[in-house]
Amino acid sequence: MSYKLIAVDVDGTLLDSKGNLTPETIEAIRKVVAAGLIFTICTGRPIQGVEPLIEKLGLDLPFITYNGAMIVMGKSRKILYAQTMRAEDAFSIYKLGKKLQTTVILWVNNQFYVSPLGPDAANYGELSRTQPLPVTNLDDLIAQGVTKVLFYDNPEKINHWAETVGPSVPPTVNYCTSQPFLLEFFDQKVSKANALARLGAYYGLTREEMIAIGDGQNDLSMIRYAGLGVAMANADPAIQQEADYVTGSNDENGVAHVIYRFCLERDQQPDK
Template identity: 35%
Template sequence: MAYRAIALDLDGTLTNHDKEVTPITRQALMKAQKDGAHIILASGRPTYGIAPIADHLEINKYDGYVLSYNGGKIVKWKTKEEIYSNHLPNDVISILYNYAKEKGHALLGYSGKEIITEMPDDKYVKEESRINKMQIRKINNLMESLEPNPTKLLMTGDPSLMIKAEEELSELVGNRMDVFRSAPFFIELVPRGIDKAQSLNRLLGLIGLTSNDMIAFGDGYNDLSMLKLAGIGVAMANAVPEVRAEADFITKSNEEDGVAFAIQKFCYNTDI
């Protein structure tokens, strides 16, 4: 194996428009695992939202890992051991909540297998539910319903409004936490210094590898640091322009088994 770690974003990268891993891509990843590669699923999704894909790829049998909440948590999937986690500062949560209320944006959190929000009918909240296959539970007060020490909150809204919201929130709390768009309609609200690259660096050190041993795949803004870190950073054909511009290679789209194509090309020097 030319690369002993394969880091994969999920939505728009590993999965197709139905949020499924196609048989061809699954076959390529199963072969890579059998040949000694560590599969690392690196997503902004909560851990519960990644679990079905982790199980479908059987990464528990081959020493795979889940990086959820954009790297806010790292879980060794074989044992379900949480080997790293970080949390939002408690005092910024009220600032985020009040901002969302004032601007009329949806704000959501996660509780076990559920998404919790005061705005369950927001179409982008419903998209988060669809992506993660998690039920939405309407609550009257998000501040009172959040689990202690959340790793991430998500703000949603029209893409044109989210650009301004990202800027304003960065000014409000950017010195205490990180604020960035993972999709045009999603703003990730996570602990400061948490991104996929930093968490991958931690994990690679734990398993005795370096960034040069890793190939990484992504399509969105929150994948940029991961692609820059990797020995080779692969952007999907459907990636946003900024990601394609920074990538070492642009593969086929997520609808065309782009992950499988690049694994064959760079890990096995063959074409599918």
């Protein structure tokens, strides 16, 4: 099969366990883009969390953010697609978070607002490269359109809530973990797979012409959707079982391995 688009998750996939983009991975991505393929980052991160990676790659790439809630068309920053939550759903999830006494984060217009404004907010601010702001007028924020709501807490609580909050979540809301300490809620139409389908339609591509690479629960939809769904060796075994192929870990340049194995000609392989 001749693949034409590669969609890659960031944390635990594109980046190694220290959060670095390795020279080997950068070289592979540049080679595959030079060969005419479309490379897209597909992440739960906001735009601000992707921009440093795009700059390091030195390429003009489309990217999918907020777990599929927004598609951004490279350097132009044109928004190809954006989906916010229904107002009543955002309000419901916010109230659920307060009931659970966890840190609640709302993303509105590429800025996050948090309650309470404490150490968790500061930690998430560093991760997302965004200065946290307090929730002072919930109704006003929700009226502007909430991209997603997150609960930030210790992994034990997040794992427990991921398994038990279902009955309290409106049917028009999807949710998943993106990091061990984050439970994310977004509109039911939002997923990495749906965003990939929209991006594919923009370029005139079929799902069979796509590769999707990931390691987490929020990557599962695109791993199932793409013609070649790839799980990282560091992914949960349940994710690996759903994949068509398991590559090396994020500390073994697993993304680069997929590029060289499935996308580049023999003469474009790295020097041994």
